[in-house]
Amino acid sequence: MEQIYIIGDVHGCYKSLLALIEQLPNKKNSKIVFVGDLIDRGKNSCEVIELIINNNYDCVMGNHEELFLEYAPNKDEFGNDFNMENSLHYLEKCGGKATIESYKSKEIYLKHYDFIKNLPLYLEYKDYKTADDRYLVVSHSAVVNVWDKRDSKDKFDIENFENQLLYKRYKQFDNKDIFNVYGHTPRSEAKLTSFDANVDLGCVYKKEKVINPRLCALEFPSMKVYTQENIE
Template identity: 40%
Template sequence: MEAKNFDNSQPVYVIGDVHGCYDTLYLLIEKLPRKWESQIILTGDLIDRGDKSCEVIDLAISHNFACVLGNHEELMLEYYHKIPSSGRGSVWISNGGYETMESYRRYGGLRKIHEHLEWLVELPRFLEIDICDAQGKRLLVTHGFGLPYYKVRDKESQAMTWSRLKMHNLQKEAKKRYGVFNVFGHDVQKEVLITDNFAAIDTGCVYHKTKPNARLTALEYPSKRIFEQAFVL
C-alpha cells in the first residue's frame, strides 16, 4: 500500500516491535531530532507481552502514526472475530494476549477494546514510501521479512507479516535488485541488522528480563541512522 501524507523532504523514522512497552516508546520518540513532529511508522506488534498495550495503541492513534499489521495484532483480531479465522486466534491469550487484556481492564475497558479493534483491522500489511536512499531505493515497511514477497506482494501480503529471516537465503536477498529497502521487525536481533536491501530492527525491548541490552530501536530513513532506548518501567 502506498502511504499518503508523508513529506518527502523530511526523514521517516521506523520503530521496531513495541510490545506494550509504552514508556520506552515515549522516551525513544523524545530522542528523535523532531521529537513528536517526526514522521513515524511502527512495524507492528504494538501489543502483547508488555504491560501497556492499550496505552501504546492510544498513543499511535492520537499522534496519527503510520503502522503496519503485526502478527500479534492479527492474532487479536482473530480472537475477537474481526477477520476470518486461520486457526491461530486461539493461541493469542497464551502468546501475550493475557497481558493485553489486563491493560484494557486497567486502562480502557470493553469500549476501548472495540475502538482499537476498528483501528487495527484497517492496518495495511505493508507500506511503500516514496522516499529514496542514496541508491535510489524506496522505503518498504513490513512486520516480517517482506522483501522476498515484494514482487508478489498483492497476492502474498500475509507472508510479509509472518515471514522470518531464517526462512530465506539472506546473502542472496541482500544482493537482489528490488528497487526498495525493506525495514521490518518480528525477528529479534542482538544488534540491528542492516544490509544493502533490508534492515531488521526488532531489538527485543520486551524481553528485558532474559536478554541483556534489550532496547527499542528506530531507523531514520533515508540516512539509516539508528536511535535506541533501553527498556524502562
C-alpha cells in the same frame, strides 16, 4: 531532506516508546511509522495504540495484531462471557492476556479493535529514497522474494505473501528498487544491509532471550539508529 523514523516491535512497552520518541529531533512531531507488533507481552498495549492513533502515526499489521483479531474478544464478547478455551495459546503463550487487561473501557477497546482491523500489510514511501534510489517499504517481516506477488489475484500467491509478511523469518533477498525495513525477529543489534534493515531489538524480552533488550528507531534515509533500553 525530511527524515522518517521506523520503530521496531513495541509489544506494549509504552514508557520505553515515549522515551525513544523524546530522543528524536522533532520528538512527537516526527514522521513515524511502526513495523507492527504494537501489542501483547508488555502491560501497556492500550496506551501504545492510543498514542499512535492520537498522533496519526503510520503502522503496518504484525502477526500479534493478526492473532488479536483472531482470538481476542470481539465487540459482543468484551466485558461479557468470553470463551477463553479457544484463545488460551494466544492469551497465555503469546502475551494476549496482558493486552486484554490493559483495557478498562469498552469504548476504547472497540475503537482500537477497528484500528487494528484496518492496518495494512505493508506501506510504500516512494518519496523517501536511499542514495542509490531505492524507495522505502515498511513491513512486519521481510518481503524477500514474494514482493512481486503483492498485486497477484492468485489465492496461493495471496496466502504466501501474507504469511511471509506476518510470520516468516531469516530469508534475505534484494528486490533492487526498494529498501525494506521490518522487525519480527529480535536481534541484539539493528541489522543494516544495502537493501534492508531489521529494527526489532526485543525491547519486551528478558536478557535470557535478547542480550540487550531495547526499542529501536531507524532514521531514514540517513540510516541513523536510535535505541532506548526497556524502562517499563
